[in-house]
Each structure stands twice: as C-alpha cells, then as structure tokens.
Amino acid sequence: MQLKRLLPRLLAAFVAWSAVAYLVLPLYMAGVVPATSVLVDLLPSHGAAVKLASQHPWVGCTIQKGDSPAAVEQVSSLVLTYNALIYLALLTAATGLDWRQRGRMAAFGMPCLFVFHIVDLGLTVQSRVLSIVAGQHYDFRQHFGLWFTVVKVYSFLSLMALKQALPLVLFYAQWRRVKEKVLAAGGTGSGPS
Numbered sequence: 001m002q003l004k005r006l007l008p009r010l011l012a013a014f015v016a017w018s019a020v021a022y023l024v025l026p027l028y029m030a031g032v033v034p035a036t037s038v039l040v041d042l043l044p045s046h047g048a049a050v051k052l053a054s055q056h057p058w059v060g061c062t063i064q065k066g067d068s069p070a071a072v073e074q075v076s077s078l079v080l081t082y083n084a085l086i087y088l089a090l091l092t093a094a095t096g097l098d099w100r101q102r103g104r105m106a107a108f109g110m111p112c113l114f115v116f117h118i119v120d121l122g123l124t125v126q127s128r129v130l131s132i133v134a135g136q137h138y139d140f141r142q143h144f145g146l147w148f149t150v151v152k153v154y155s156f157l158s159l160m161a162l163k164q165a166l167p168l169v170l171f172y173a174q175w176r177r178v179k180e181k182v183l184a185a186g187g188t189g190s191g192p193s
Helices: 003-042 077-093 099-133 146-184
Strands: 048-055 058-065 071-076
Touching (some): 003 048, 003 058, 003 077, 058 077, 071 077, 071 099, 077 099
C-alpha cells in the first residue's frame, strides 16, 4: 500500500483509538498502578517509602525518606501509554490482515505492552526516587552508582525513543510472521502486503 494512502488511514485509526483510550484509560491504569506498586517494592528504595496512586490522568507518586517532607511526583498516564495507541492504529490501518489475524496479533501485543507499561512506570518511579534520595550519584567522578546510571540512561532512552519504537517493532515482527505464514501456505491474497 502506498504511503500517501496509508497515512490518512493511520491518522484516522489513531484518532479513533485515542477517543476509546480516553474512556478506557482509568480502567487500564487501575491494573497498571497496583502491578507497578509490587515492582516498585522489589526495587531498591534507599530507605524511602514510595506509594503510587492512580489520579486520572496522572499517576501520583509520594516519596518520603525518614522525617523529611514527602516529595509528590506525577507521571502522565497518557504519555506512559500512548504507544499502545500507536500499536492499535498500526493494527487497524494495515491492509491485508483479516480480523482473526488482527485479533491474534492484538491478543499477543497488548499483554506485551501492558508488561512494558508496568516496567516502564516502575523504572520511571525508580528514577524519581534516585533523584531525591541518591542525588550525589549525579557526580560520576566521586559517587558513581551503577544502578543509578542504568536507571537514568533507561529513563532517558525510554522517553526519547523506546516508547515510540516498541509498538513499531512489535507490529512489524508480527506482520512479518503473518506474511511468512501466508507465503508458506502458498497464498498471496489474504496476507499483508
């Protein structure tokens, strides 16, 4: 399919899924936030108490260390999950896929994105915790911390590229697999083009 025909379909699908997401996001985050709280409890807290709460359209994060005042941080649930909209728009706009193939792809892809959202939010919170309780690690010469560095690099890459690239890579890998199955079965018309 030509790019100039695909782009309007992709944009329309993205707008439609955005409208659906506006209604579904509070329910979705009601699953992501408790699961992320379990992950955050497993990550090193450096003596800080961390609590998450879904406050649509935000995820509230309260970080308190000792007797110091609690730091209240917010993470946008829209920024956290918009890559699911990219994936669903690609799945909807692609030609040559029947609804069963799209359903199977979504049945695998959406749980992958759900797990990614849990891990991504967990590491985003961990990055905020480390900024508050282990800020001395910003000075690499005197206070190098490997975990601090890994979390901060992940946080930067996630914000700049990973969130956008993941749905593209996931869709492309699934699309290629469907195309290979169709070609292996000797078909040409029902597979993706």
